[in-house]
Every structure is written in structure tokens, then in C-alpha cells.
Amino acid sequence: MRIGLIAMSGVRVRNPELAALGVSLPQFVSRGRVIASLPSLGLLTVAGLTPREHEVLYLEFAELPPADQELERFDLVGISSFTAQIDEAYALADRYRAIGVPVALGGLHVSLLPEEAARHADAIVVNGAEGAWPRLLQDFQAGRMQPRYEGLRARVFEEPNYVLPRFELLRGRPYNRLTVQTSRGCPLDCEFCAASLRITSSFQQKPVDKVVAEIRAAREVTSQPFFELADDNTFISKKWGKELLRALRPLGIRWFTETDISVADDEELLELLAESGCAQVLIGLESPDAGSLASLDPHNWKQRRCDDYLRAIERIQSRGVSVNGCFILGLDNHGPDIFEKVRDFVARAGLIEVQVTVQTPFPGTPLHARLKREGRLLPEPYWDRCTLFDVTYEPLHMSRAELEAGMRWLFSELYNEREFLQRKRRYMELVKQRI
């Protein structure tokens, strides 16, 4: 059987003013270019779960192929989904089905809104592909494919569910970095979070030897030794984290991951981070003042940590590991003064990179359910605006227009040439202290 696995690639912004601004801001553009070329680890995993008797082709579409362009034919097509590109994924699925090619849809958005997705697919897979995709293929070959398959929400990294993603499908393609997942889920459980915790029943960690095997496999197909860990929050367990870092140390890679501010609590972990080639940790600081972090997560964990942010950032960056501080604008406690507060905090903290996004009620999240109850959402579906840059709801203490304008102002304050150069210089001075 010939199976086509398709991802919609690249990054998305809908608001034309922001899009225009984005193109003119150097740091925004450079990060966009880097991450836009990441492959779909989800589909490489689906490929790994496919028995080798089948031929698998991995395709990426930055946009929908023109209507008059003939689509490559397969016996079965699998399409992955994030919310922001779901309209394109559905349109592609509809076109394949119209020419008689059966389509299976899976991924985050499909797992969050399965009934909607089912209208565009012969079969949907919710949660991880582990535990579902092999069954789907067997059924398909036997001519009895079901409309819905439940993938695993636990034990995805254990035998016999775990498979090595098929990195060799990327051979010859010009990615400047590759991804490896070391964990799924995050116990902090923030109200707005739309990442892998929505497809797991609890936090799951991959055994370290499997992570190392994946990195080795990925390195066989790329000359670029840069990796992004496709995790939500890598260092939940400091003990496991240290084991991972000791194993990464001899591999000679450079890498990046997403985690929380508690990495700064552990001296040994920080040393190991630096020694293992960690170039940057992305940390969701969310807001510079504790007051606005109330109720963000059920235990007010981020609120309790906020007063320590400056010291923690300093501790991490002093090891030569840069912090990419992420802020979310438009939280319920944010008023129009938030934009200046973020700008001032970024300057004070000496953050080497900064990412500012707008609160986004992704369907399937507690935030979405609450704002819906409160009647504050844009008319649905607004999924193409779930880009993290487009405002899709009524903020509480400012208008939508104020939030949009404030965000544009903050972007131009943070991503201009002068700030960019200052951040570069700060990073170089940190490196010099270390070498």
C-alpha cells in the first residue's frame, strides 16, 4: 500500500497589520524562518507506526495546492492538524476524498474537536497515534476501517506502543534543525494551554536511552547538529532531567527546549544544561507582575514564582544558556498598562530573546469553555485566527482594538534593530564570561 502523510507547514498570522509589521522586524523574521522549517514529528511517528511492508511518503504543503493542480495519488492519506491551519487541512482532505482517496485525520486539533473533523475524513484518530494507527491500517486493508480510533493517552513511550520516528524520510531535505520529543504533557495545567497535555492523561517521560537513540537516528539524516525538544515542559523531574543531560553531553549537539522557571532552582541542573549544549530555554513567564497571574493555573504556581523571575533569569543566563522569555498579552487582569510593563521587564531582566503572544482560546481548552460561557468569544469557528498573534475574544480590562494596538506597539519596541543588537551583545558578553 502507498500511504501519503501530509503536514501543512510554516507559520501563520492573519491580522494584516501585524503580518506587515512582522516582515519588517528583524528578530521576528529570523525566528520565524528558523522554526517554519521544522518537520512534523507527529507524522514521522505515524510513519514509524506503519508496518514496513507499506510505502510511506512524507509531504509538506506550505499552502493548499492550486485547485487545478492534480494531487499525487495514494491508497490512503493521513493529514496532521493544528488549529490555525485546520481549514486548509480540511480543504485538502475534501479534495482527496473527492478524487476517491480515503483520508485519515489526526493530531491536536482533531483530538480537541473530533466531531467537526469527522465531517472531513473517512477516519479520525484522537490522542496519540500510538495504539490506534496500526489498528486503523489493519482494518483499512481488511476493508473495514472505522470512522473513529482512540489513540493512547498514557504509556505512549513504553513497549509495544513506542516507535522510533522515521527521521530517514527527511533525508536530503534542507531543515536547519530537527525535533525530538522527550516528554508529553505538563502537570502545571494552565487554563489556556493547547499543547500535548490535551492528549495525555498525565505527564509522560521518555526513557533517556530512547531519546538518545532518536537523536542518533536523526543525526544520520542531517548535517545540522541542532535539535528542538518538542516538549511542553521538559524539566518537570529534575532527577530525570539530569540523567537526560548527562546522556546528551557526549553527543556534541546544540539544542533548545521549553520548560519552566524552576530549572533555576537547581545548580547542578544548570551546570549540566550548559555542558550538554543547551543554547536556549524557552520559558512561559506569561506576565511580569504576580497580580495578573492569579488563576492562570489551578495551583497559582506561576503567580507564586513571579517575584523570583529576575533572579532566576540571571542564574540561567549566567551559565551561557539564553532564556527566551514568553509573555501572554490580554490576560483577564491585564489593563492597558501591561504593554509598558512587559517592555520594562524585558529590559530589566536582560532577556536575550523574547516572545510575545496574545492569549488564545483554542477550542478544547478550559479557557475556551470559560470565555464561551461568558459570551466573550468571536463568532465560531475562528480557528484560522488561532495563531497566538490574532485577538479572538473580548479582553476584560481593555478593548480588542487596544489590545491589538498595544501588541503592535510592544512588537516595535522589542523587535527593532537597536533592541536586537543589544540582545546580541548581551548574549556575546555572557558567552565570554563562560569561555
Place this chain on the structure above:
Amino acid sequence: MKGEEVERLVRALLGELSRSDVSALGRDEDLVEHLGLDSLQGLSFLAAVEKRFQVRFPDELLAALRSVGALVEGIQSARKEPVA
């Protein structure tokens, strides 16, 4: 230090940091592309050059220092300026 000597030292440092053989690399060849450096690696490399040669490149020149030739010239002209 003469231009050739600076170039020899720059190449040695580059080889050491990138763990690859850069002896055949053209003087004007783009280092970032050739070595596949990410942006932080590029900056780390520039930081190492600054430290080794005891210079400080003007911030607005950093982006242009992408070849052995540009680095050699950058080092030589920075040496004429007092180190900040």
C-alpha cells in the same frame, strides 16, 4: 600582527569551534551557510573571536562578519580602536 597571521589564527579558532576542517574554505565564503551555524552559534563564535583577539566589534557590524576575510578585517580595524 600581520593579516596572514590573523587569518591563520581565525581559521584555527574556527576549526576548533566547529570541529571541522576549514582550511579549504574560501576567504569570502559565507561561514554561517557553510558551517550551518544557528544564530546563537554564530554569536558564540564572534564572542570567542573577540575574546581571543582582545577586541570588541562594533555592534552594528556583527551581522556582516560572516566570512574569514570579513573577520580578519574586522579584527584589524577593531585593534586600531581602543578596546571598550
